[in-house]
Amino acid sequence: GAVVSQHPSRVICKSGTSVKIECRSLDFQATTMFWYRQFPKQSLMLMATSNEGSKATYEQGVEKDKFLINHASLTLSTLTVTSAHPEDSSFYICSARPLTWGDEKLFFGSGTQLSVL
């Protein structure tokens, strides 16, 4: 099956610093990737839809200047949490849709646990 690699799996940073999370589709191309956030004991909440070569579409209430998304190639999307604060501590998950398989499912990365001190 398709593999989505997400890195790092865990990161601890100081308040005020920026953190970059990478999401790669290893064996397929994806024009669209999705970024989710999940707080403890809660469901996944969609943050933004990332389209290769264009600006991301953010869900209501998600600050686009704080959560910078870049989708520069068909296999890589990055999420940068700028000036992170403790309330940004969460589990971040990306997912990708294969471009040409004609398959009707999304594949997810293993997630990144962000802890802001």
Add this chain to the structure above:
Amino acid sequence: DAKTTQPTSMDCAEGRAANLPCNHSTISGNEYVYWYRQIHSQGPQYIIHGLKNNETNEMASLIITEDRKSSTLILPHATLRDTAVYYCIVRVALSNFGNEKLTFGTGTRLTIIP
């Protein structure tokens, strides 16, 4: 997308069949039923999906009622590794060029008991 209702939690004995129900009474004719699961601290994993016929793969079976207002995911021989949160999602099929997203509800926390 149609809303789904799932029990908050369920237990199942190891080796037995786990039957997870999902109600989706407002489902539209072109909406599929998808099931994903999330093991603790991991990304969601696709299990199965269907439109109106029952489906089976190596992981599970999906039974959809004739009126399509509810469905059941069946794990035929549950193991401890099946302990996870199971999400039932209904939505239109992903097209080749669309940006369709999956919206997750609260899911069912399934615990397999040794």
